[in-house]
Amino acid sequence: MQTKNNTTNDVEWVWHPALFEQDSKLLNPAEGSSLELNEAVLKLRARSSVARSELNPEVFDKLSRRRFLIPKECALVATHGLLKSAQPVVEVECAQHSTPWGLIGAGVWQNPDPDLAVHDVLAGLRRGLQRSLAIVTSANSWNWNEMSTSETYPCRVVDHGNLIVDSRIDTAQDIASRLLAATRTVGAQGHNPVVIGGDHSIAYPVISAQRERWKQLVVVHLDAHADARPIPHGQQTADCGNFVTWCLADEPDLPWLTLGVRGYDPEFSMPSPLTAKHVSFIKASDLGSKQCFDEIEQHCQGRPVHLSIDIDVLDPVFAPEVAYPAIGGADPDIIKEIINRIRSSGTIVGVDFTEVCGPMTRRNLAAMHAIDMLTHILTPKRTIS
Numbered sequence: 001m002q003t004k005n006n007t008t009n010d011v012e013w014v015w016h017p018a019l020f021e022q023d024s025k026l027l028n029p030a031e032g033s034s035l036e037l038n039e040a041v042l043k044l045r046a047r048s049s050v051a052r053s054e055l056n057p058e059v060f061d062k063l064s065r066r067r068f069l070i071p072k073e074c075a076l077v078a079t080h081g082l083l084k085s086a087q088p089v090v091e092v093e094c095a096q097h098s099t100p101w102g103l104i105g106a107g108v109w110q111n112p113d114p115d116l117a118v119h120d121v122l123a124g125l126r127r128g129l130q131r132s133l134a135i136v137t138s139a140n141s142w143n144w145n146e147m148s149t150s151e152t153y154p155c156r157v158v159d160h161g162n163l164i165v166d167s168r169i170d171t172a173q174d175i176a177s178r179l180l181a182a183t184r185t186v187g188a189q190g191h192n193p194v195v196i197g198g199d200h201s202i203a204y205p206v207i208s209a210q211r212e213r214w215k216q217l218v219v220v221h222l223d224a225h226a227d228a229r230p231i232p233h234g235q236q237t238a239d240c241g242n243f244v245t246w247c248l249a250d251e252p253d254l255p256w257l258t259l260g261v262r263g264y265d266p267e268f269s270m271p272s273p274l275t276a277k278h279v280s281f282i283k284a285s286d287l288g289s290k291q292c293f294d295e296i297e298q299h300c301q302g303r304p305v306h307l308s309i310d311i312d313v314l315d316p317v318f319a320p321e322v323a324y325p326a327i328g329g330a331d332p333d334i335i336k337e338i339i340n341r342i343r344s345s346g347t348i349v350g351v352d353f354t355e356v357c358g359p360m361t362r363r364n365l366a367a368m369h370a371i372d373m374l375t376h377i378l379t380p381k382r383t384i385s
């Protein structure tokens with residue numbers, strides 16, 4: 001059922017265009033990586049492209065993991081680098097045989113109000129996530145909520161760093177193309193992308209890459225807002241208010257379920273998402289009803305699921321640090337239950353998580369809930385088989 005469009009073995013891998021050779025090393029200054037030029041690397045360096053199946057798995061992992069090799073289709077936009085390692089590194093390795101999550105930071109804010117203090121959000125989310133995953137997966141941890149030990153929560157996260165953004169010269173379209181390439185690169189390595197933002201505009205390139213990878217993909221979108229506004233004339237890529245319109249304009253067949261909408265929308269683009277074939281909405285006040293869970297189960301049944309989460313799906317009582325707070329939102333426990341239902345009916349193959357704003361103090365509630373929710377998604381409870 002979960003047929004991939006491109007199996008990872010079909011991808012053609014090429015040398016990263018930013019690489020050059022110096023003093024018996026292969027350097028990628030744009031991404032801050034280097035590799036010893038030994039005989040095997042030199043021999044491979046002579047090749048213009050290579051298939052994964054031609055390389056020993058360890059060699060492939062080493063070369064693709066730090067993007068010495070990248071998928072051919074991503075090379076054109078990678079000239080100035082795609083991703084760069086960021087602190088703190090969020091890596092967890094306690095479930096060797098499960099598919100790793102591939103973490104990408106994408107601190108993209110198209111038009112942030114100065115009072116939203118977004119400059120340190122990504123670093124704060126990384127700090128919180130690293131701490132939270134370390135506790136949940138530690139051998140000594142005891143979970144009072146579930147009355148169980150931590151070995152119940154296998155988890156594997158590979159950190160691919162943050163998207164390279166140069167605000168002096170990059171256009172919104174440059175950034176979107178780079179994030180599309182970065183998400184493809186992570187997906188082609190066989191990792192399920194987890195992209196933390198940033199504003200919700202990042203979901204358009206992320207979901208585009210996911211749809212290429214999974215023919216049967218469905219999207220579950222948790223948000224106070226439909227983000228389905230019309231595309232202004234001449235706009236080159238999605239903004240945070242219309243990324244759904246962009247996704248569905250490209251892929252009218254993509255099954256899409258938006259959960260948690262409420263309030264008034266002065267610009268909802270009725271015709272455009274609804275000309276898409278399988279779009280539905282569950283408003284915030286209906287979350288948690290039997291009908292809601294039935295619809296989620298039907299939507300996800302046996303399919304690969306991409307989760308697109310805007311933290312403002314929570315009520316501002318829980319998550320006040322957002323750009324557009326909306327009264328009457330969800331309770332965090334209902335969202336966790338929804339995630340459980342999605343997981344029991346489909347397979348979560350990727351996440352974008354957006355719209356946490358600053359200031360990033362230790363009392364930022366939106367960030368605390370974002371980290372708790374991400375931890376819940378990344379550490380599914382082990383099922384006894």
Ligand SMILES: [Mn+2]
Nearest residue numbers: 200223227310
């Ligand atoms: Mn949104």
